[in-house]
Amino acid sequence: MSAIEINALSASPDTLRMLSEILIETVAHGGSVSFMHPLQPKAADAFWDNALTAAGRDQRIILGAWDGDVLAGTVTLLLDCPPNQPHRAEIAKMMTRRSHRGRGIATxxxxxxxxxxxxxxxxxxxxxxxxDGGAAGLYEKLGFTLAGEIPDYAFKPHGGLSGALFYWKRIGTRP
Ligand SMILES: CC(C)(COP(=O)(O)OP(=O)(O)OC[C@H]1O[C@@H](n2cnc3c(N)ncnc32)[C@H](O)[C@@H]1OP(=O)(O)O)[C@@H](O)C(=O)NCCC(=O)NCCS
Structure with a gap:
C-alpha cells in the first residue's frame, strides 16, 4: 500500500461522491453509523452536503485518509458543542473502506x-x-475509557436493536 495522507476535507463534487460511497458501503455491511440499509445515494449526498457546509463554518472537521486519489477512510471531529461545554469535542462517522481495513488507517x-x-x-x-459490531476495541486501544452502556440504543443497518457503549478520553491540558 502507498503512503496514506490525512487531511481536512472541504466541499467538492468528487469529495462528496467519495464520502457518500464510503458511507453507503459501510451501512450495507452492517456498520452502525446512524443510517439504515439500503442507504439511498441522495440521502448520503444530503448528509455529507450538510456536514461539509458545517465544516466550512468551522463547526466540525471532516478528516480524509487518502490512498493516492482514493478516499480510504474518514472520521469527523464535532466541535459545535453547547456554550457550557467549550472544552469538549466529539468523534463521529469513523469509517475505513473495506478494501483498506486492518492497516492502521482508523488509528x-x-x-x-x-x-x-x-x-x-x-x-x-x-x-x-x-x-453489537461496533469498534470498541479500536477506541480502547487508543486510551478511551468506557463510561457505560445504554441497551437497545439504535437499530442496526439491517434491523434488530443494539446497545451503545459510551467512551471518553481526557486530552491536552485540563482547564
Ligand atoms: C472500525 C473501523 C473504522 C476500523 O478501521 P481500520 O482502518 O481497519 O482500523 P485499524 O487498522 O486502525 O485498527 C486499529 C486496531 O483496532 C482494532 N479494531 C479495528 N476495528 C475493530 C473493531 N470493529 N472491533 C475491535 N477492534 C477493532 C484492530 O484490530 C487494530 O488493532 P491492532 O493494531 O492490534 O491490530 C472499520 O472496521 C470500519 O469502518 N468499520 C465499520 C464502521 C464502524 O463500525 N465504525 C465505527 C463507528 S463508532
Whole structure:
C-alpha cells in the first residue's frame, strides 16, 4: 500500500461522491453509523452536503485518509458543542473502506483528530459505538475509557436493536 495522507476535507463534487460511497458501503455491511440499509445515494449526498457546509463554518472537521486519489477512510471531529461545554469535542462517522481495513488507517485518523482537538484547546473527547459490531476495541486501544452502556440504543443497518457503549478520553491540558 502507498503512503496514506490525512487531511481536512472541504466541499467538492468528487469529495462528496467519495464520502457518500464510503458511507453507503459501510451501512450495507452492517456498520452502525446512524443510517439504515439500503442507504439511498441522495440521502448520503444530503448528509455529507450538510456536514461539509458545517465544516466550512468551522463547526466540525471532516478528516480524509487518502490512498493516492482514493478516499480510504474518514472520521469527523464535532466541535459545535453547547456554550457550557467549550472544552469538549466529539468523534463521529469513523469509517475505513473495506478494501483498506486492518492497516492502521482508523488509528491514524483518530490520532490526527485528537491532535486537532488539542490544538483547539479541547480537553475532553467523547464518542459512542454499537455494542453489537461496533469498534470498541479500536477506541480502547487508543486510551478511551468506557463510561457505560445504554441497551437497545439504535437499530442496526439491517434491523434488530443494539446497545451503545459510551467512551471518553481526557486530552491536552485540563482547564
Ligand atoms: C472500525 C473501523 C473504522 C476500523 O478501521 P481500520 O482502518 O481497519 O482500523 P485499524 O487498522 O486502525 O485498527 C486499529 C486496531 O483496532 C482494532 N479494531 C479495528 N476495528 C475493530 C473493531 N470493529 N472491533 C475491535 N477492534 C477493532 C484492530 O484490530 C487494530 O488493532 P491492532 O493494531 O492490534 O491490530 C472499520 O472496521 C470500519 O469502518 N468499520 C465499520 C464502521 C464502524 O463500525 N465504525 C465505527 C463507528 S463508532
Amino acid at each position: 491514524a485518523l483518530m490520532r490526527t483528530a485528537e491532535q486537532l482537538a488539542v490544538e483547539r484547546r479541547r480537553t475532553l473527547l467523547v464518542l459512542d459505538t454499537a455494542t
